[in-house]
Amino acid sequence: xxxxxxxFDNVSKFYGDVLGVNRIELRIPPGLTSIVGPNGAGKSTLxxxxxxxxxxxxGEIRVLGIPPRDPERLMRITGYATQFDAAPRWATGFDxxxxxLLLFGYSSSMAERLAWAALEQAGLTDAARRKVNSYSxxxxxxxxxxxxxxxxxxxLVLDEPLxxxxxxxxxxxxxxxxxxxxxxxxxxxxxxxxQEVDVISDRVVLMANGMIxxxxxxxxxxxxxxxxxxxxxxxxxxxxxxxxxxxxxxxVVEARLMEGDGxxxxxxxDRGEFTRILTRLASEGLGIxxxxxxxENVHALYEYLVGGSA
Amino acid sequence: MTARFRMRQALVIAxxxxxxxxxxxxxxxxxxxxxxxxxxxxxxxxxxRYELGRARQGGVVAPGVLExxxxxxxxxxxxxxxxxxxxxxxxxxxxxSRREEGGKEIFESREVRTRRMVxxxxxxxxxxxxxxxxxxxxxxxxxxxxxxxREVYAGxxxxxxxxxxxxxxxxxxxxxxxxGEMMDKTLHFWLLAPARxxxxxxxxxxxxxxxxSVVFTGGAxxxxxxxxxxxxxxxxxxxxxxAGAMHAAxxxxxxxxxxxxxxxxxxxxxxxxxxxxxxxxxLLLWEASSGFLPELLQKLSVLYYLQSLCPVPAPMEADxxxxxxxxxxxxxxxxxxxxxxxxxxxxxxxxxxxAAGARRIEINYSTD
Numbered sequence: 001x002x003x004x005x006x007x008f009d010n011v012s013k014f015y016g017d018v019l020g021v022n023r024i025e026l027r028i029p030p031g032l033t034s035i036v037g038p039n040g041a042g043k044s045t046l047x048x049x050x051x052x053x054x055x056x057x058x059g060e061i062r063v064l065g066i067p068p069r070d071p072e073r074l075m076r077i078t079g080y081a082t083q084f085d086a087a088p089r090w091a092t093g094f095d096x097x098x099x100x101l102l103l104f105g106y107s108s109s110m111a112e113r114l115a116w117a118a119l120e121q122a123g124l125t126d127a128a129r130r131k132v133n134s135y136s137x138x139x140x141x142x143x144x145x146x147x148x149x150x151x152x153x154x155x156l157v158l159d160e161p162l163x164x165x166x167x168x169x170x171x172x173x174x175x176x177x178x179x180x181x182x183x184x185x186x187x188x189x190x191x192x193x194x195q196e197v198d199v200i201s202d203r204v205v206l207m208a209n210g211m212i213x214x215x216x217x218x219x220x221x222x223x224x225x226x227x228x229x230x231x232x233x234x235x236x237x238x239x240x241x242x243x244x245x246x247x248x249x250x251x252v253v254e255a256r257l258m259e260g261d262g263x264x265x266x267x268x269x270d271r272g273e274f275t276r277i278l279t280r281l282a283s284e285g286l287g288i289x290x291x292x293x294x295x296e297n298v299h300a301l302y303e304y305l306v307g308g309s310a
Numbered sequence: 311m312t313a314r315f316r317m318r319q320a321l322v323i324a325x326x327x328x329x330x331x332x333x334x335x336x337x338x339x340x341x342x343x344x345x346x347x348x349x350x351x352x353x354x355x356x357x358x359r360y361e362l363g364r365a366r367q368g369g370v371v372a373p374g375v376l377e378x379x380x381x382x383x384x385x386x387x388x389x390x391x392x393x394x395x396x397x398x399x400x401x402x403x404x405x406x407s408r409r410e411e412g413g414k415e416i417f418e419s420r421e422v423r424t425r426r427m428v429x430x431x432x433x434x435x436x437x438x439x440x441x442x443x444x445x446x447x448x449x450x451x452x453x454x455x456x457x458x459x460r461e462v463y464a465g466x467x468x469x470x471x472x473x474x475x476x477x478x479x480x481x482x483x484x485x486x487x488x489x490g491e492m493m494d495k496t497l498h499f500w501l502l503a504p505a506r507x508x509x510x511x512x513x514x515x516x517x518x519x520x521x522x523s524v525v526f527t528g529g530a531x532x533x534x535x536x537x538x539x540x541x542x543x544x545x546x547x548x549x550x551x552x553a554g555a556m557h558a559a560x561x562x563x564x565x566x567x568x569x570x571x572x573x574x575x576x577x578x579x580x581x582x583x584x585x586x587x588x589x590x591x592x593l594l595l596w597e598a599s600s601g602f603l604p605e606l607l608q609k610l611s612v613l614y615y616l617q618s619l620c621p622v623p624a625p626m627e628a629d630x631x632x633x634x635x636x637x638x639x640x641x642x643x644x645x646x647x648x649x650x651x652x653x654x655x656x657x658x659x660x661x662x663x664x665a666a667g668a669r670r671i672e673i674n675y676s677t678d
Contacts, residue, residue: 015674053498053673069669072311075504082502084675086495090329102322103503105315 003065005029006050006155006186011059013045019210020045024059026205026212028188032181034197035190037207043190044083046207047159050188051080063155064186076104079148083159085140087132093119093143094128097150104151118150119143121176123169137164145173155186162191174200230271231294234278237287239264245286250277265294316509323505323513324520331483331521336490340479344529347466347475351536358540361453365430368396373431376450379438383445385425388438395427395438433545456541456549460557463537464622467530467561472616476526476568477594483522484576485586487514488671495675507668515577515661522569530565534558557621560646564619567653571612574657574664581667605642615653618643 006028013020021042035043048054049061052068052075061067066074087096097118101111119128122142127135132143141164148156161177162170178200181187191197197204198218206214236242243255243264251270258265268274275291282288331337375392383391406419425440430453437449491497500510538546538554546554572593579589600611608614617624644652 048673051502053501055670055672071501072504072506072509075502080502082498084495084498084673088330088496088499090333099326100499100503102326103319103505105318 006064006188007060007062008046008049009060009062011049011056011061013049013054013056020054021049021207021210024212026215028186028203028205030181030184030186031202032177032187032189032200033203033205034201035188035205035207036192036197038192040209041192041207042210043192043207044159045210047080047082047157047188047190051075051078051157053080053082076151077154078157079151079153079155080157081141081144081148081159081161083163085137087135087140087143091132092129093124093132093135093139093146096132096143097147100147101150114150114152115146118146121149122146123172138166138169141165142169142173153185156180156188158187158189160191161189230268230274232266232268232274232278233258233290233292233294234264234266235262235289235292236264237262237289242281242286242288245281245284246278249281250274316506319503319505319509320513320516323500323503323510324516327487327514327517328520331487331517334486334490336486337482337521340482340525343475343479344525345532346529347470348529348532348536351463351466351533352539355536355539358454362540365396365428365435365453368428368430369394370432371429373434376429376431376434376436379429379436379445379448381445381448385440385443385445388427388445392429396430396435397428398425400425454541454545456545459537459541460549460622461625463534464620465625466533467564468617468620468624471526471530471565472568472613472620473597475529476522476565477572477597479526480518480522480569480572481576481586481590484515484518484573485580485590487518487577487580488668489580489586492673492675497671498673501671501673507671508665511577511581511661511665511668515573515664518573518577519569522573523566526569527562527565530561531558534561553621560619560621563646563650564616567619567650568612568616570657571615571653574660575612578660578664578667581664581671609652610656612653612656615644615649615656618649619646 006026008024008026011024012022019042024046026046035046037043045054049056050063050068052071055069063074063078066077068074091099094112094115097115098108098111101114102108104111106114116125116128119125122145124139124142124146127139132140135143141161145158145161148158158177162173165173177187177189181202189197189201201218203217204215205212234242239257239262243257243266246252246255246266250268251273252266252268254267256265257263266274278288278291282291371392378391379388389395401424403422403424404419405422406417408415408417410416422441423443425443427438427440429436429438433454434450434452437451438445439447439449488497491500500514501507503510505513538550541549575593576586576590579593580586583589597611597613600608600613603611643649
């Protein structure tokens with residue numbers, strides 16, 4: 001198993017009779033990887049397995065070569081911001097981060113220095129001396145992020161890290177993820193809000209019902225499922241005529257007129273041939289204003305893959 | 311990682327956990343339980359000191375004087391012997407009598423002059439009752455009874471602290487170390503630390519032990535001090551310089567070892583069994599019935615070792631049924647050093663089993 005990757009080798013986890021994840025085969029290289037799926041898809045289970053909070057019933061996991069049953073080594077290189085919202089009642093944000101750093105063997109002064117740096121990265125220095133249980137949801141999210149970041153881990157696992165963040169902080173946090181990923185770290189985030197990860201991820205892992213339904217970069221995933229029609233949104237002055245011409249000349253599976261806004265949604269099985277013919281039609285005076293691939297975001301892919309259940 | 315580093319980690323965990331254990335609202339009843347005997351002994355001490363103060367106000371006679379007063383003496387003789395009494399009250403009562411005369415019942419009533427004098431010799435009070443100038447009865451009662459108070463303390467320690475307070479207090483403290491955090495949904499913070507589960511277990515056990523020991527050893531020692539307080543003076547000083555300090559140390563040791571023994575058992579139970587009431591009830595039953603078991607099996611009860619550490623046997627009335635005597639008295643107590651070693655080994659063994667439970671822990675808040 002590679003010491004540079006996070007590897008899931010045929011991993012299954014059941015909660016009694018309930019399926020958590022099933023037969024997961026996955027290799028996560030450095031960079032920003034998003035695990036995407038609806039609630040109950042198995043994203044948090046996958047992350048909890050990765051960090052040793054739960055143990056697989058079958059299969060094997062290695063995080064950069066370290067098994068999750070060895071927290072002493074694993075958590076030295078891993079930071080995990082879970083989705084669990086509870087925090088110790090006694091702790092201020094600062095104490096919360098410092099206390100976790102003390103367990104790494106840092107001296108108090110070093111732990112305090114690192115904690116301030118992490119709280120600054122998470123944009124939480126102003127509220128650092130307040131009790132965590134007085135924080136808003138977004139602040140609690142950030143203090144967990146600060147705790148996960150504080151020891152400068154090689155692997156950062158973040159369960160729904162953008163939940164509850166306001167737009168400005170969200171943009172800053174995303175920039176931070178990109179920066180960490182660009183520095184060669186493994187940044188693994190989960191989300192069920194598909195649009196928020198498709199623009200920032202190097203790779204996506206799409207999950208449904210405890211299984212991986214697709215993985216890779218977004219375009220790569222799309223190509224992996226080439227048998228499924230590609231989707232284009234075409235804006236033009238004569239959408240009905242264009243639809244008829246496309247059915248006549250191009251490998252079109254379906255064309256749908258979008259009422260009221262002069263647009264046509266087209267599905268084709270042969271993307272290359274379709275775009276070649278469409279280019280020719282554009283020169284025939286149909287008044288085509290724009291052609292936008294409508295399925296190169298995760299949401300569209302996800303709908304294809306799980307049959308529109310997202 | 312070196313053993314030294316792991317030990318430091320365990321100490322850091324213990325330090326952080328102590329805050330949580332001490333500040334937890336669910337621990338409040340434990341403080342009440344631990345301090346209850348100290349409060350009762352303190353109230354008793356206050357009452358004794360008040361009585362002593364009152365008795366001293368009337369003057370103190372030499373202890374031998376009380377012995378020399380005998381029934382039949384006249385008031386003047388007693389006053390000449392003992393001087394003015396601390397309390398003196400005279401009154402006249404009417405006493406009726408019945409006699410038969412010539413087959414008739416005759417009722418008579420006559421006046422009797424009574425006098426009640428109270429003398430105090432520093433530790434005892436003598437209540438003297440005179441009728442028509444003669445001493446009819448003498449009742450000497452100790453205000454302070456050090457031997458009795460020590461016996462009462464021994465009973466409170468064995469029956470209340472060991473069998474009740476430490477048992478249920480440790481149940482509350484140690485079950486919460488893991489299960490309480492599971493309920494608060496904060497256990498994952500510990501599991502995500504770069505520490506072995508055994509180190510986490512050791513840290514949490516140390517925190518629980520420190521908290522329980524401070525509460526219960528502190529409570530027992532406060533009660534001991536409150537028991538000694540009214541006897542401050544020659545009696546208590548002699549006791550303290552003789553066996554007293556050693557008695558206090560052994561009570562403290564028994565409380566410490568009780569917290570370790572019961573603590574390790576409840577910690578292990580919280581890691582292996584979901585419903586803590588079941589193991590608590592089984593353990594309570596086992597501990598209570600260990601007197602009936604063969605000696606070898608008795609050694610598997612925490613109480614056996616703790617009773618061996620107690621310096622004074624718990625008082626037991628002569629008319630206590632044999633069956634109950636079996637329950638309350640340990641068979642052939644061990645020497646203290648062996649009791650400490652045995653209980654330490656027992657706790658270590660239980661913690662070793664608990665470590666296996668700690669390695670199995672999974673975070674699944676929805677089902678806990």
